[in-house]
Amino acid sequence: MTKFQKQNFFQNTNESYELLPFRFARINGRVLLTNLVGEYFFTKDEVLKSLVDGTLPNDSDDYLNLRSLHFICDDQTQSAKQLLGIKTRTKLSNYSNLTSLHMFVISLRCEHSCPYCQVSRQSDDKLAFDMSYETASKAVDFALSGPSPRIKIEFQGGEPLLNFDTLKFIVHDAKEKNEAIGKDLSFVIATNLAVITDEILDYCKLHDIEISTSLDGPASLHNHNRPRPGNNSYELATEGIKKVREKLGFDKVNALMTTTDKSLDDPRIIIDEYLKQGFSGIFLRPLSPYGFAIKTKKYNAYGSKKWFEFYKTGLEYILEINKSGVHFREFYSATILKKILTLKDPGYVDLRSPAGIGIGGIVYNYDGKIFASDEGRMLAEMGDNTFEIGNLATDNFKDVFLSDKLLDPLEQSMTTSAPRCSECAFEQYCGADPVFHYATTGDFLGKKAESDFCYRNYNTFSHLLDTYDSNLETRSIFESWIN
Amino acid sequence: MSSSLNFDSQCTSLEAIKKAAYVFSDRCALDISEDESSYICKIIPKKDSTIDNYEDFEIEFRNEVLDQELRIEIANKTDGVKNLILAFAFSKSGLSDND
Known part of the structure; x- marks a missing residue:
């Protein structure tokens, strides 16, 4: 007695x-096909x-694979349309629970003077750049009044x-x-740990x-990137990381680079520092074109092509580390792989459409101004208030959430209707920025x-899809990163 | 320096040519005109353009036009069912007047 029907039973x-x-x-x-919800083949x-012409043989492996992945449907699989509808709804379900990340810029003061810093820092004796209790209380009321059942308050600066x-x-x-x-x-708390x-x-x-800190690499690179009196940013950061782990627990601190x-020469020394x-894991993220990064010409010091080579070299090295038995992730890849391989949206603000501004994360500046994103605040520091969406x-x-200042950029940038994005095979994984x-x-x-956003x-x-699909060992490592 | 590409207007859609032109808009602009049987596309390279070899570029551009034709064909064949699926997906979301 057979438990399952033979394959020809299901044949169209x-x-x-x-x-x-x-x-x-x-x-x-090779040709990559992606369906309405980002499943690929x-x-x-x-x-x-042959698929588009309608001549794909219905007993071929390609036919059966494409049918099971909802690229085609036939008399046997009319439910595919409903399933795609349910998957679409699942993927978009997070959008009804706006906004979970609330960034409180409680001071613009900082004792560092990093040339690429994305906010125009003020010297540390200017109390005028601190958030008052009155403003803070209003920001708390605002943050708690939205529909999201989860609220993360992130303290930012300055320091x-x-x-x-x-x-x-x-x-x-x-x-x-x-x-x-x-x-x-x-x-x-997003802190450089210098004054903890x-x-x-x-x-x-x-x-x-929890603590989120910055670590740009070994001492020479970190201290070069992050000048401060005493030239000891690295020493203070690494001592701070140890203290946080001792007091709060090992996993209560993470770092961003x-x-x-100066970083582009060799990602491996940065990765080694993170291992040390x-x-x-590490997030091999590019520099953003805002604030002091523009003013000091740091942003234009390298383009997305150089960053992509840096990223590929770093990823290859990280895969070698994993193959040697050490579980270590590249977080940007892990975020993208989660979007490719599952229906769960990791909620990464830059890779969302509608964009993550406002509805993914929102910023309360020290002076009570509300910004649609941290980058929008940085633009305001440069004199452009386009993304100041309220007070x-x-x-x-x-x-704020029904204002044209927020809705216009959301509507105008949606990838489903943007030229080129609307036809791009990666639209389901990408975002509007x-x-x-x-x-x-x-x-x-x-x-x-x-x-540059598109190129990157x-x-x-x-690269990730080709690598994932071409090598079984790499596939297994990538899958461990998203689980 | 500039060069031209001709496309038979009986076999190629203007939409596909325009979409392909958009893909290459970081490297050149396209001045499109039409005579009785062809679309004539004058390629105007941007300053510091990376078009070093026009023969290679022509192959690349013609292939892109073919891909765009295929994309248009897929969209024409699937737009109806796409709208049906999206209507179903949003039917219980509270966004529709009929919920």
């Missing part, structure tokens, strides 16, 4: 089939042509620990107000506050053929 007896929506791209001599050019009193006020105020609301509330103390760490321990022109410091003194949640395109071209949509992501998606 009617010769015809119906095409379902899909896109294609050519990668290293590599094939040959002749199969693509937020230079205004520790306001930080404590916000934690206390948010927890107290949330008692009646019951949201899942968490806190993270035992008192601060005790407070973080008491309130389960910024790729400057005990981190389980805590006058606007409530509804005012209206702030980046506005900063580099002057409009929210940008020109995709000239876009198109090549990263191609």
Whole structure:
């Protein structure tokens, strides 16, 4: 007795089939097909042509694979349309729960003077650049009034620990107000760790506050990128990382690196530094075209082509590390792979369409101004208030989220209707980045053929998919990164 | 320096040529005109253009036009079902007046 019907039972007896929506791209001599929800299939050019012509033999492996992946449907598989609808709804479900990330810029003061810093820092004796309790309280009210069941409050600067009193006020105020609301509330401090103390760490321990810091590589590179009095940014950061782990727990601190022109020489020494410091991964992220990065010409010191070579070399090295038995992730790749291989959106703000500005994360500046993103705040520091979407003194949640200042860039940059994006095989993995395109071209949509964002992501998606699909060992490593 | 490409207007859609031109807009602009049987595309390279070899560029451009034709054909064949699927996906979202 057989438990399953034989394959010919499922064979389409009617010769015809119906095409379902899909896109294609050519990668290293192969044709990549992606369907409406980003499921993919590599094939040959002749199969693509036969598929579109309606002549693909219904007993071929390609036919059966394409049918099971919802590129075609026939008399046996009419439910494919409903399933694609359900998958589409699942992928977009996060959008109804806006906004989960709330960035509080509680001070613009900083004792570092990094040439690529994306906010125009002020010297550390200017109290005028600290957030007041009154503004902080309004920001807490605003953050808790949205529909998201999860609220992450991220303290930013400048150096937020230079205004520790306001930080404590916000934690206390948010927890107290949330008692009646019951949201899942968490806190993270983005700090260079230079001024962290035992008192601060005790407070973080008491309130389960996590730490996000910066580590650009070994001492010579980190200290070159991040000048401060004493030229000891690296020493303070690494000592701080140890202290945080001792007091709060090993996983309570993570680090971000910024790729400057000095970093491009050899990603391996940066990765080695992250391994040395005990981190389980690294985010090989490019420099953004804002603030001091533009003013000091650091952004133009390298283009996306150089960054992509840096990224590929780094990824290859990280894969070697994994093959030697050490689990170590590249976080940008892991985020993209999650989008490619699952229906779960990791919520990465830059790779969302509609864009993540405002609805993914929102920024409350020290002076009460509300920005659609951190990068929008950086543009304002350069004199351009395009992404200033409200003010805590006058606007409530509804005012801000229904304002044209937010909705215009969201609507105008959506990839489903953008030239070239709408036909791109990677549209389901990619995002709209209206702030980046506005900063580099002057409009929210940008020109995709000239876009660094497009170049970087198109090549990263191609490289990851080609690598994943060509090597079983790499496939297994990549899958471990998303689980 | 500039060069021209001709496409038979009976076999090639203007939409596909324009879409291909957009893909290459980082390297050149295209001045498109039409006579009785052809689309005539004058290639105007941008300053610092990377078009060193026009023969290679022509092959690349013609292949892109063919890909764009195929994309248009796929879109024409699937737009109806795409709208049906999206309508189903959003039918219980609270965004429709009929929910």
